[in-house]
Amino acid sequence: MTINQARRKLLIFGMGMSLVSPKIFAAQKIALLDLKSTSDSLHISLPAGDPHARVFRLDNPNRVVIDVSMTAFSSSLMHSLVVVRQKFPWIVHAKIAHFNPETARIVFQLNQPAKINHQTSNGVKWVSVSVMKGAIAAAPAVVEEETTEAPAQSARKIAARPLxxxxxxxxxxxxxxxxxxxxxxxxxxxxxxxxxxxxxxxxxxxxxxxxxxxxxxxxxxxxxxxxxxxxxxxxxxxxxxxxxxxxxxxxxxxxxxxxxxxxxxxxxxxxxxxxxxxxxxxxxxxxxxxxxxxxxxxxxxxxxxxxxxxxxxxxxxxxxxxxxxxxxxxxxxxxxxxxxxxxxxxxxxxxxxxxxxxxxxxxxxxxxxxxxxxxxxxxxxxxxxxxxxxxxx
Ligand SMILES: [Zn+2]
CATH class of the missing domain: 3.40.630.40 (Zn-dependent exopeptidases)
Known part of the structure; x- marks a missing residue:
């Protein structure tokens, strides 16, 4: 286990935060709701120095997969996933599970194809996942309710189909x-x-x-x-x-x-x-x-x-x-x-x-x-x- 991993473990259990540099802390949280995020683009900061961190795409259905070194799921991360799903109407499902004991895998299922851009700024790797502005491509089982509410409050409705x-x-x-x-x-x-x-x-x-x-x-x-x-x-x-x-x-x-x-x-x-x-x-x-x-x-x-x-x-x-x-x-x-x-x-x-x-x-x-x-x-x-x-x- 590297020092970084040890620090992460401490963080996950909510201890020793002051001992850890703000950069590592920010990275550990995986800034899913990065300030750069907009309604059609989600910015994900990958933890600095994490060799297992990666983001990639899968088709049929459209999915974005995020891997990150993590031994336990913090409640703040779980909350982030809920917020992300509510904030971005094009994210249909958000799931998290252990890929292996050291790595967490987050899967976002999308109702339309996404573009993934990898970038590095100030030594911090980040990824933007974006969909076409105004694109309407509802997944078969999910329809978007017409609403004037903010995206965070917009509800998804399961299309009525026979059970x-x-x-x-x-x-x-x-x-x-x-x-x-x-x-x-x-x-x-x-x-x-x-x-x-x-x-x-x-x-x-x-x-x-x-x-x-x-x-x-x-x-x-x-x-x-x-x-x-x-x-x-x-x-x-x-x-x-x-x-x-x-x-x-x-x-x-x-x-x-x-x-x-x-x-x-x-x-x-x-x-x-x-x-x-x-x-x-x-x-x-x-x-x-x-x-x-x-x-x-x-x-x-x-x-x-x-x-x-x-x-x-x-x-x-x-x-x-x-x-x-x-x-x-x-x-x-x-x-x-x-x-x-x-x-x-x-x-x-x-x-x-x-x-x-x-x-x-x-x-x-x-x-x-x-x-x-x-x-x-x-x-x-x-x-x-x-x-x-x-x-x-
Ligand atoms: Zn039986």
Missing amino acids: LVMIDPGHGGKDPGAIGGKGTYEKHVVLDIAKHLQQQLQREFKIHAVLTREDDVFIPLYHRVSLAHQHEADLFVSIHADGFTNDQVSGASVFALSEHGAGSAMARYLSQSENSVDVIYDNDVKTNDAYLKQTLFDLDQTETINRSLDFGKHMAANISTVHHMHNNHIEQAGFVVLKSPRIPSVLVETSFITNHQEEQLLQQPSFQLKMAKALAKGIHGYLMQERKENLIA
Whole structure:
């Protein structure tokens, strides 16, 4: 670790500021809102002497990527990202994640192509990211609201498009799933619940829902994830009623993907052919740079896991009104079906089929419907929250 890096670490935790030269301090903050910035041009000062600092562009969708040596994200930097996104209407998303333990990567997604200019003045490297003045090139999913407000207050509105939920009844065909003491098959009861859920979503909430399987057929796990991407689903929910060796275990649980699971998913995806990786990314990563792909995957996956956890909370809150919970928190595990890089995904264990009482419940159409209604409310609640947040983002 160099002295500069050590100083940065101190700064990040808010200590020893007076010991550090103002130049390093200014650089560390990454002056995202440099005084030279205007409504169509963002000036970024790169930290002096940082060998890892770089800014580059990616297309389809238009992105600007900023790398900078940083071991932890300061709250002022996080705040800067929020301000930048609000100030510049042409920045659709701002994300930050670790590229490697020492380097942070910030990705701005833009609604139009940008020009990047590298310059050095007084020994300080800076980069200007600019878009054509007055250019209108709204991204497909985002429309700019006509407004006379200052750019900082201008709101982005997600264009109204039909919402779609991919419902995944677990198992099927040669894979029966868990089997209850009375001979009830998980694959059958979860298909029943899934069909009720599809009806509830469409009838009560006008949310379009598609099933990964409508019959007793076997579908490989990755294929289920891929189906969700093909349909451009907004959410993915896998429905199960699994078993345990102890028949006393009971209650519902909601799972999201764990970071560890994400890591191994990444490894698996990357070990597949270049082609299949591109399919996962909706063809917007057409580079042979595996290093870059890995980073983008990490960025997407981290955000998706956070959204999945939030989605899971809505599901658990509603399930708990109709059935007792096995766990009060959202659990995290490396389920393959939860490994969509972009679609918030949860797996619901509606109850344990190996528990005698729950096996009886699972067979009852009234319980299946009650559970489906709770799941539908959870899905609707989360989607409405997302829409609301997108309006103010
Ligand atoms: Zn299962």
